[in-house]
Amino acid sequence: MKIRVGFGFDVHRLIEGRELWLGGIKLEHELGLLGHSDADVLIHAICDALLGAANMRDIGYHFPDNAGEFKNIDSKILLAKTIDLIATKGYRVGNIDATVCAERPKLKAHIPEMQEVLAHVMNIEPEDVSIKATTTEKLGFTGREEGISAYATVLIERD
Template structure:
């Protein structure tokens, strides 16, 4: 059995007038994330980790923000397509470990729904997805509530 590890990172700016989508679910908040798609920074970092582990470049290569078909797209579609691409290459998902950095909103109450949503899209057990939320203790752009960043690590098996 071949084992591969991938790491993904993404960040999006918080702005007024947009919905906040994280982990495939909509979360009530005064701001949303700015991006070409729905700007689900968690899913984008997860896609990069999956693609990296399979040595398939990154999310921007496969789903460029210059392509009209991805304008305002639901990031769950990008994740579903990413999982299909890595499975077509012979990989299966072992697990994903994800850390979201945000001062607000408080994310812990939403983690079970995010895990459920991601597990359904990826066709894996919820037990195979770990999501943690942290703050940056009011330091940096995250601490100033200018944006949200996400780190994701995945294990693939072939």
């Protein structure tokens, strides 16, 4: 069996007038993330980690932010397409370990649903999707609630 690891990072600005999507679910919040798609930073970080692990460049290469077909797209669709892309090289997801950095909203209660949704999209068990939430103790752009960032590490494998 061959295994590879990948790392992903994403960040989006918080603004008024947008929905907040994180980990494939819509959260109630007065601000949403700005982006060409639904701006789900967690899914974008996971996509980048998966593509990097398979040595297939990055999310912007495959799903450019100037392509009309991806305007306001549900990031779960991008994740499913990413799973299909790594499968062309014979890879499947082993596990995901991700961290979301946000002051608000508090994410702890939403993590199990995120795990279920993401596991379903990637056709893996929820136990194989670790999601952690943290703040930056009011430091930096996340601390000032100007944006949200996410980090993801993945393991992919093939026989």
